Amino acid sequence: MFCPLVWLCSAGSLPSPMPPIPLPPTPCAADSTPRPAGDAVPHRSRKPITRRQRCRITTTSSSSALYAARVLIADAPTPRAFSALFKAASSSSPSPSPSPSQSLGAQLHAQAVVRGFLGDVDNTILSTAILNFYASCREPDLARRVFDRMARRSAVTWNALIKGYAQAGRRDEALALFRCMRRQDGVAPDKYTFPALLSGIGRNRSGGCVQELGAAVHAQVVKSGLDKDPFVGASLLSMYAATGALEDVKAVFDDMDTLDPVVWSSMISAYVNCKEEEAALLTFYKMLCQDITPRQFVYSSLFAICGSMSMLEMGRQVHAHSLKNITDNDAAMTNALLTMYSDCGCIDDAWRVFDSNDIVDVISYNSMILALGQHAHPKEAVELFKRMKFSGLIPDEVTLLNLLSAFNHAGLVHEGLHLFNSMLDIEGIKPSYQHYACVIDMLARSGEIEESMKTIKEMPFEAETPLWRIVLGACSKHGDIETGMKIAEMLFEKEPYEPTNYILLGNIYARLGRWTETENIRSLMEKSGIDGDDAFSWIEMGQRTHRFGVDDRAHPISEEIYRNLDRLMGSIKAAGYVPDTSFATHSTGKNRREESLRYHCEKLAFAFGDLASPSGDTLRIMKNLRVCGDCHSAYKYFSLVTGRKIVLRDNHRFHHFYKGACSCRDYW
DNA sequence: GTAGGGTTAG
Numbered sequence: 001m002f003c004p005l006v007w008l009c010s011a012g013s014l015p016s017p018m019p020p021i022p023l024p025p026t027p028c029a030a031d032s033t034p035r036p037a038g039d040a041v042p043h044r045s046r047k048p049i050t051r052r053q054r055c056r057i058t059t060t061s062s063s064s065a066l067y068a069a070r071v072l073i074a075d076a077p078t079p080r081a082f083s084a085l086f087k088a089a090s091s092s093s094p095s096p097s098p099s100p101s102q103s104l105g106a107q108l109h110a111q112a113v114v115r116g117f118l119g120d121v122d123n124t125i126l127s128t129a130i131l132n133f134y135a136s137c138r139e140p141d142l143a144r145r146v147f148d149r150m151a152r153r154s155a156v157t158w159n160a161l162i163k164g165y166a167q168a169g170r171r172d173e174a175l176a177l178f179r180c181m182r183r184q185d186g187v188a189p190d191k192y193t194f195p196a197l198l199s200g201i202g203r204n205r206s207g208g209c210v211q212e213l214g215a216a217v218h219a220q221v222v223k224s225g226l227d228k229d230p231f232v233g234a235s236l237l238s239m240y241a242a243t244g245a246l247e248d249v250k251a252v253f254d255d256m257d258t259l260d261p262v263v264w265s266s267m268i269s270a271y272v273n274c275k276e277e278e279a280a281l282l283t284f285y286k287m288l289c290q291d292i293t294p295r296q297f298v299y300s301s302l303f304a305i306c307g308s309m310s311m312l313e314m315g316r317q318v319h320a321h322s323l324k325n326i327t328d329n330d331a332a333m334t335n336a337l338l339t340m341y342s343d344c345g346c347i348d349d350a351w352r353v354f355d356s357n358d359i360v361d362v363i364s365y366n367s368m369i370l371a372l373g374q375h376a377h378p379k380e381a382v383e384l385f386k387r388m389k390f391s392g393l394i395p396d397e398v399t400l401l402n403l404l405s406a407f408n409h410a411g412l413v414h415e416g417l418h419l420f421n422s423m424l425d426i427e428g429i430k431p432s433y434q435h436y437a438c439v440i441d442m443l444a445r446s447g448e449i450e451e452s453m454k455t456i457k458e459m460p461f462e463a464e465t466p467l468w469r470i471v472l473g474a475c476s477k478h479g480d481i482e483t484g485m486k487i488a489e490m491l492f493e494k495e496p497y498e499p500t501n502y503i504l505l506g507n508i509y510a511r512l513g514r515w516t517e518t519e520n521i522r523s524l525m526e527k528s529g530i531d532g533d534d535a536f537s538w539i540e541m542g543q544r545t546h547r548f549g550v551d552d553r554a555h556p557i558s559e560e561i562y563r564n565l566d567r568l569m570g571s572i573k574a575a576g577y578v579p580d581t582s583f584a585t586h587s588t589g590k591n592r593r594e595e596s597l598r599y600h601c602e603k604l605a606f607a608f609g610d611l612a613s614p615s616g617d618t619l620r621i622m623k624n625l626r627v628c629g630d631c632h633s634a635y636k637y638f639s640l641v642t643g644r645k646i647v648l649r650d651n652h653r654f655h656h657f658y659k660g661a662c663s664c665r666d667y668w
Numbered sequence: 669g670t671a672g673g674g675t676t677a678g
Contacts, residue, residue, distance in 0.1 A: 083669055090669095128669045135670095156670045163670075195671045234672035265673045272674090300674035335675040366676045401677050434678060441678090466678075 079117045079126045082108060086129035090136040105133045121151045128157045135164025140173070158184075159192045166200025174200045175213070191229045194221050198235040202242035214239050215248075227252075230260035237263065241270030249274070259290060265297045277305045281314075293325055296333040303336040307343030310622045310649060313543055315340045331359040335367050342371035345620045345647035345654055360391075366398045373406025374653045376663040378415075381406040397429050401438060408442040409653055411667040416442050433461045440467060444474030449483055465494055469501065473626075476507045484508045499525065499532035537605040537623045541612050548604040555608065562599075565607035569598060572637035580630040602631045602648065606638055618645040626650050627668070636660050 089105040109130055112118055117126055127150045134143035143164045150157065158181045165174035178197050181187060194217065201214050218236060226232045233256045240248040249270045256263055264287045271280035284302060287294065299322040306315030319337060326333070334357045341349035354360070354368045365388040372381040385403055388395060400423050407416035420439045423429050431439075436459045443452035452471055456463045468487050475484030488505040495501060502525050509517040525532070538547040546555065555561060569577075579597055602623050609619040627650040639646050640660035648655040656663035 087669070125669050130669090132669065154669085159670050190670090192671045199672080229672095231672045236672095238673065260672090262673050267673090269673060295673090297674040302674095304675075330674085332675040337675090339675070361675095363676050368676090370676060396676095398676055405677070437678065470678095 077115060079112075079120075079123065082112050082117060083126050083129040086126075086133045090129075090133045105130075105137065109133075118149075124150065124152045124154055124157065128154065128160060131157060131164075132160040135160050135167070138164075138168050140164035140168045140170060153184075153187070155181075155187050155190055155193070158187060159190070159196055162193060163196035163199075166196050166198075169200070171200045171213075178217075189220065189224055191226050191232055194224075194226060194232045195235040198232075198239040202239040210243050211245060214243055214245070218248075218252075227255065228257070230256070230258050230263050233258065234260070234262045234266040237266040237270055241266075241273045244274060246270070246274045246276065259292060261287075261292050261295060262297075264290075264292055265295065265301070268298055269301045272301050272305055277309055280305055294322075296326060296330040299326065300333045300336040303333070303340040307336075307340035309545075310344050310538075310620070311540060311545070312344040312346065312620060313540055315344055329358045331357075331361045331364065334359070335361075335363050338364065339367050339371070342367075342374065343649075345649055347371060347375040347377070347654075360393075362388075362393055362396055362399065365393060366396070366402055369399060369406065370402040373402060373409050375656065376409060376654070376665075378406045378410040378412055382415075395427055395429070397432055397435070400427060400429055401432075401434055404435060404438045404442070408438055408445065409664070409668070411442075411446055411665075413442055413446045413448070433459075433464075436461060437467050437470070441470045441474075444471045445477070447474075447478050449474055449478060449480050453483065465491060465498070469504065472501070472504045476504050476511065479508065479512060481508050481512060497528070497530055499530050502530060503532050533625065535601050535623065535625045537601040537621055539605045539609045539619065539621050541609060546605070546608055546612075548601045548608070550601050551599045552601065552604060557608075557611070560611060561604060561608045564611045565599070565603060568607060568610065568638060568641070569634075571641045572634060575637055575641055577634060577637040580633060597628075597630045600628055600631050602627060603634060606635065606646065610638075610642060610644070616643060618647065620647045620649070622649045624651060626652060627655065632662065632666070632668075636662055 085108050086105065089108060112126060112130065117123060118130075127146055131143045131146040131150075134140070134146065140161070143161055147153065147157065147161050158177065162174050162177050162181070165171075165177065174197055178189065178193070181189060181193070197217060198214070201210065201217065217239075221227050221232055221236065227236075233252060236252045237249050240246075240252065249267070253263070253267045253270075264283065268280045268283050268287070271277070271283060280301065284294070284298065287298070299318065302318045303315065306312075306318060319340075322333070322337075334353060338350050338353040338357075341347075341353060350368065350371050354364060357364060365384060369381045369384055369388075372378070372384065381403060385395070385399065388399070400419065404416055404419060407413070407419065416439060420431060420435060423431060423435070436455065440452045440455050440459075440463075443449075443455060449471065452474070456467070456471070468491055472484055472487045472491065475481070475487065484505060485508075488501060491498070491501040502521050506518050506521040509515070509521070534549055536547055536549045536552075538545050540546075548555065552558075553562075581597065602621060605621045605623075606619065609621065613619065627648060632655065635646055635648060635655070635657045637660065638644070639657040646655075646657040648657065653664070653668060655668070
């Protein structure tokens with residue numbers, strides 16, 4: 001049986017040191033003779049460094065740090081000064097290509113060698129600073145080279161190297177180092193070690209028994225007496241949240257007995273990760289009751305909850321709350337706010353947040369392009385993409401995916417294919433599986449099923465079942481029974497218990513009026529005990545969420561809702577609505593099929609909203625599955641006869657109904 | 669010379 005404690009205490013060995021290698025290129029290669037400490041390289045000016053310049057080294061961007069570094073080296077070229085400079089170089093964010101901070105660090109490293117600062121046996125502090133610099137740049141192997149050359153290593157040295165491997169996603173090497181550290185005399189894991197190690201376990205969920213590893217490290221935390229430390233506790237919470245172990249998350253939190261804001265923030269985010277939105281909100285209220293002022297991180301999590309659940313009123317309240325407590329702008333929080341408004345169906349509010357944002361980054365643009373695509377504004381998405389490039393920001397793979405998705409939602413196949421075919425040459429981004437999946441979805445959805453199958457065969461990736469399901473859905477939409485059956489058979493083999501596969505094939509038969517086959521599939525599902533997801537819709541009204549299933553009569557004012565729906569159906573029929581019984585999935589006669597469409601959940605939700613809100617108000621309705629074609633038609637007429645704007649969010653996108661038309665132009 | 673929490677796709 002696996003024993004965490006035994007595992008952690010096992011005699012794992014530190015990977016053997018690598019052979020010595022040349023240090024990073026030095027700009028002073030010609031002057032490579034090490035100089036004793038304090039022997040300064042000749043310089044042009046010796047202006048004394050000011051207090052403000054020293055401060056800038058540790059607090060500001062790498063370009064300011066570089067300037068300050070030059071001044072400081074000229075002024076006080078001591079090992080201690082170099083350590084401070086490496087700290088400045090480490091503070092900027094890592095980048096995959098050689099960044100200014102990396103080149104600055106490499107220059108400093110060379111200077112330190114040239115000046116002989118690393119020849120001294122007692123160079124632990126400076127070497128650790130250099131090691132930490134490479135670790136921060138996601139270059140753990142370079143950090144390891146510095147580590148291997150050190151005569152003495154402190155706990156700080158070990159911690160920095162463990163962090164380097166953990167943050168680069170190299171969990172096993174981080175763990176091997178941790179085991180080695182435990183065996184060293186005079187060095188013991190401390191409150192810095194565990195956060196570094198735990199972040200790596202949470203980050204890398206592939207391979208090994210992640211939960212057992214986490215539990216093993218947790219046991220070591222307790223053994224070290226650090227389980228009450230807020231930094232260690234927050235790391236433990238996040239690690240357990242990443243592995244989905246909510247009970248362990250709660251146990252750690254309950255044991256903490258802390259008022260530390262980051263621990264509360266981690267707890268809220270853990271609930272969000274585990275899809276426990278109500279518990280997250282409750283924790284937020286408890287946090288406020290403890291007089292802890294929330295920071296940006298907390299609001300980001302709350303906006304994500306309100307968006308995912310389409311709780312607009314709650315979202316507005318949280319937004320107002322954040323305005324009272326947060327004075328400094330933060331890109332991530334603002335981006336979360338933008339997405340919250342979009343997810344709640346308020347694309348105009350999302351625009352307002354985007355336009356008023358002082359710090360606009362790649363994710364801001366990506367989020368807004370995504371929102372515009374989901375709300376059927378492909379032209380604006382393209383304009384924003386151009387604006388993004390004009391501003392100097394470089395689009396990434398998500399940008400192109402979101403833009404492709406905007407074309408897909410609008411059925412702009414030609415534009416989508418043009419972007420896809422030119423993305424490597426023009427934007428320098430190689431299409432990933434997701435880009436292929438989006439294009440295949442676009443082709444199939446538009447009726448080009450043969451072309452989509454050809455693309456699946458030709459793409460350099462193996463198609464996964466969700467992608468096949470998308471094409472099967474398109475076969476249902478376009479009545480391609482031959483291809484649909486082939487895909488369904490393959491899917492039944494791979495996923496015999498996935499209900500959607502059966503439902504989609506059943507829908508193909510139903511839409512072609514082949515009721516015998518439809519019933520056969522239905523009885524096969526029943527015999528096999530396979531249950532599909534029940535469709536439901538919901539609407540926020542009077543600070544409450546009202547949920548409706550199909551033919552649902554559970555609502556307290558159900559009778560009034562049904563009466564209103566019957567009245568509305570009469571009105572829209574008079575205006576020209578004709579029920580589309582091809583969307584009914586039962587074989588019973590035409591009248592019964594019409595009846596079965598009448599009380600679909602999205603129609604009930606609209607009838608309730610119409611009853612419960614002042615005439616003329618916009619109604620925002622959500623559905624957990626794709627909107628039914630007949631309901632889509634009915635909604636257009638609802639908007640016509642009631643004069644209301646209706647925003648319907650389904651599991652894929654938004655439909656804006658107004659004056660008898662939908663923003664999707666009947667393409668979805 | 670070292671540490672924890674948040675945002676974008678499908």
